[in-house]
Amino acid sequence: MNVATSTATMADSAKRPEQTILQIQQVTKMFGDTKAVNDVSLEIRKGEIFALLGGSGCGKTTLLRMLAGFERPTAGRIILDGQDITALPPYERPINMMFQSYALFPHMSVEQNIAFGLKQDGMTRNQIGDRVAHMLKLVHMSKYARRKPHQLSGGQRQRVALARSLAKHPKLLLLDEPMGALDKKLRTQMQLEVVNIIESVGVTCVMVTHDQEEAMTMAGRLGIMDSGEICQVGSPTEVYEYPNSRLTAEFIGSVNIFEGVVNEQAEDAEELLITSSELECPLELSLNASVSAGMPVAVAVRPEKISVSFERPEQAANWVKGTVSDIAYLGGISTYHVEITGGRRIQCTVANVARSTQDRATWGDEVYLSWDTASGVVLTS
Amino acid sequence: MKKLLNCFSQGRTWIISVPYIWLLLFFFIPFAIVLKISLSESAIAIPPYEDLISYADDVLNIKLNLGNFHFLLQDDLYFLAYLNSLKTAFFATVLCLLVGYPMAYFMARAEASVRNVLLMLVILPSWTSFLIRIYAWIGILKSNGLLNNFLMSIGLIHEPLEILNTNVAVYIGIVYAYLPFMILPLYANLLKMDLSLLEAASDLGCRPWKTFLKVTLPLSKAGIIAGSMLVFIPAVGEFVIPSLLGGANTLMIGKVLWQEFFNNRDWPVASAVAIVMLLLLLVPIALFNRYQAKEAANEAK
Numbered sequence: 078m079n080v081a082t083s084t085a086t087m088a089d090s091a092k093r094p095e096q097t098i099l100q101i102q103q104v105t106k107m108f109g110d111t112k113a114v115n116d117v118s119l120e121i122r123k124g125e126i127f128a129l130l131g132g133s134g135c136g137k138t139t140l141l142r143m144l145a146g147f148e149r150p151t152a153g154r155i156i157l158d159g160q161d162i163t164a165l166p167p168y169e170r171p172i173n174m175m176f177q178s179y180a181l182f183p184h185m186s187v188e189q190n191i192a193f194g195l196k197q198d199g200m201t202r203n204q205i206g207d208r209v210a211h212m213l214k215l216v217h218m219s220k221y222a223r224r225k226p227h228q229l230s231g232g233q234r235q236r237v238a239l240a241r242s243l244a245k246h247p248k249l250l251l252l253d254e255p256m257g258a259l260d261k262k263l264r265t266q267m268q269l270e271v272v273n274i275i276e277s278v279g280v281t282c283v284m285v286t287h288d289q290e291e292a293m294t295m296a297g298r299l300g301i302m303d304s305g306e307i308c309q310v311g312s313p314t315e316v317y318e319y320p321n322s323r324l325t326a327e328f329i330g331s332v333n334i335f336e337g338v339v340n341e342q343a344e345d346a347e348e349l350l351i352t353s354s355e356l357e358c359p360l361e362l363s364l365n366a367s368v369s370a371g372m373p374v375a376v377a378v379r380p381e382k383i384s385v386s387f388e389r390p391e392q393a394a395n396w397v398k399g400t401v402s403d404i405a406y407l408g409g410i411s412t413y414h415v416e417i418t419g420g421r422r423i424q425c426t427v428a429n430v431a432r433s434t435q436d437r438a439t440w441g442d443e444v445y446l447s448w449d450t451a452s453g454v455v456l457t458s
Numbered sequence: 459m460k461k462l463l464n465c466f467s468q469g470r471t472w473i474i475s476v477p478y479i480w481l482l483l484f485f486f487i488p489f490a491i492v493l494k495i496s497l498s499e500s501a502i503a504i505p506p507y508e509d510l511i512s513y514a515d516d517v518l519n520i521k522l523n524l525g526n527f528h529f530l531l532q533d534d535l536y537f538l539a540y541l542n543s544l545k546t547a548f549f550a551t552v553l554c555l556l557v558g559y560p561m562a563y564f565m566a567r568a569e570a571s572v573r574n575v576l577l578m579l580v581i582l583p584s585w586t587s588f589l590i591r592i593y594a595w596i597g598i599l600k601s602n603g604l605l606n607n608f609l610m611s612i613g614l615i616h617e618p619l620e621i622l623n624t625n626v627a628v629y630i631g632i633v634y635a636y637l638p639f640m641i642l643p644l645y646a647n648l649l650k651m652d653l654s655l656l657e658a659a660s661d662l663g664c665r666p667w668k669t670f671l672k673v674t675l676p677l678s679k680a681g682i683i684a685g686s687m688l689v690f691i692p693a694v695g696e697f698v699i700p701s702l703l704g705g706a707n708t709l710m711i712g713k714v715l716w717q718e719f720f721n722n723r724d725w726p727v728a729s730a731v732a733i734v735m736l737l738l739l740l741v742p743i744a745l746f747n748r749y750q751a752k753e754a755a756n757e758a759k
Contacts, residue, residue, distance in 0.1 A: 149569075168660045173662065180657065180658035193659070197662060
């Protein structure tokens with residue numbers, strides 16, 4: 078897939094030399110007639126945390142299960158550290174997984190759970206003891222070594238599950254919806270903690286999540302998946318600021334999308350002009366996409382890039398007049414829903430810098446929305 | 459509101475009392491009667507025993523005769539019969555477990571649509587009378603029965619195997635009759651097992667067979683115990699199977715009890731036999747209860 082390769086070259090310009098540890102080559106998985114995963118190719122670099130992000134049924138979990146070995150790909154190959162592992166059963170793969178439900182053995186203590194994988198390797202009793210103690214310390218669970226899983230809280234269970242999946246020094250760690258079973262407050266705390274632990278161990282990690290915030294907090298790179306295909310791969314900033322399609326733009330965060338047609342332009346122009354029937358003035362963007370005149374395109378503008386004012390902006394392009402129809406006050410920020418001519422609603426977020434509400438636009442106010450040329454992104458698909 | 463609550467709690471008391479009344483009427487009172495008879499002296503009368511309490515000449519006589527229990531100790535027939543019953547029940551339980559566990563396992567792992575059909579197949583034989591099914595085994599096992607004829611026709615054996623009227627036939631009968639009682643609790647237990655645990659074991663490098671021993675088997679302990687109790691307890695007192703399929707030298711306490719009761723018409727000794735059998739069975743039942751209470755306490759924690 079060219080998406081993956083194009084972003085790979087983008088990242089190659091980064092300072093760190095990147096070494097690929099896992100290659101997913103044209104992997105397809107069929108369940109009956111349905112393609113759960115459709116011709117996915119992906120490269121995971123050594124030591125990174127990579128998140129597969131997508132809605133339910135997009136194939137992300139199937140892809141993860143193929144990496145773990147619980148599902149066999151219908152076509153394609155999976156290569157880990159130079160070894161083709163496509164046909165290896167799970168118990169022969171140097172890959173460990175933290176399950177969504179944690180899957181801790183209820184009849185074993187915390188210690189025994191962590192030691193379980195080590196015993197399969199034929200380590201001596203002393204080696205196992207040392208390793209278990211080390212893992213318990215790593216996840217701050219030494220005090221609970223002799224407890225059974227049902228005597229632990231959700232967060233504690235997760236730590237044990239993480240320790241168990243790290244105990245065998247896997248070449249690849251898989252996390253399946255790692256925060257799925259936790260409440261929201263604990264989730265934010267554990268996200269950072271899990272990342273710290275994973276980074277301190279230095280293991281390569283592929284995680285699956287439907288929660289974009291979680292993916293962006295934890296992962297160094299994301300792969301957006303939809304209907305079995307990878308739509309875009311990139312760092313959280315790349316994916317958020319430069320979505321390559323309407324789908325990714327709408328999946329990650331909120332976005333305002335204007336349909337339009339590319340204007341004729343001078344050869345040496347640095348800006349791209351787009352006429353949209355929804356706006357009175359043209360859209361102007363810095364040139365960041367290869368488009369030709371007359372081409373129908375969509376322009377995406379993130380809500381926080383739009384500013385709200387009572388006076389008409391001086392710029393000739395990138396503004397629109399409207400009426401405030403809704404305000405969602407979220408404390409730190411407020412989201413304005415502004416209705417423009419034609420009935421279309423535009424979302425914009427405003428940081429509540431001042432405490433007083435006097436100068437802020439309120440329901441029914443006529444306001445001007447504007448953004449600069451660097452804010453819009455052209456989407457061709 | 460309070461009235462409503464009162465009414466509600468009364469209703470609850472009433473509903474809870476139903477099983478207690480049932481147990482009182484059909485378990486405790488019959489047990490008390492048997493206990494009474496076991497402490498009386500046999501007599502040629504109808505019924506064939508003397509009353510414990512008699513009142514004559516201003517004297518209230520309460521006579522508790524422990525002789526029946528003493529008698530059981532003196533004649534080693536009873537001891538051997540008890541021992542043999544326990545042994546037979548134990549091995550039959552082990553056999554049921556060996557046969558039933560794989561069946562329950564594959565039923566629980568089968569596809570949902572197939573699962574119910576398999577469950578029906580396990581339950582279906584119980585729709586025929588128990589007695590008839592045991593009689594059918596006579597036809598299968600006797601010297602010129604189905605099994606021997608078949609084995610001889612394919613040339614595997616040249617003279618009929620003597621199975622009927624031996625202990626082997628008793629084992630076959632008990633395993634056949636009680637297998638569903640082993641399968642059903644095991645099936646229920648294995649069905650609710652979290653399959654991600656097996657995946658986790660495999661993910662941690664455990665081979666399938668070892669995963670079974672280390673994860674599946676320990677987690678199905680409750681099902682194994684429940685199934686074993688359901689087979690062991692009735693098998694100890696089993697009477698029909700040893701008397702129909704077993705031989706003259708098949709010594710089981712149920713058979714001894716029957717003979718004592720009907721052939722010897724010695725109700726007090728027969729009752730004493732029954733009481734001792736009940737006391738012997740109390741041990742595994744108490745152990746089972748203790749295990750269950752412990753499990754429940756673990757769950758609650």
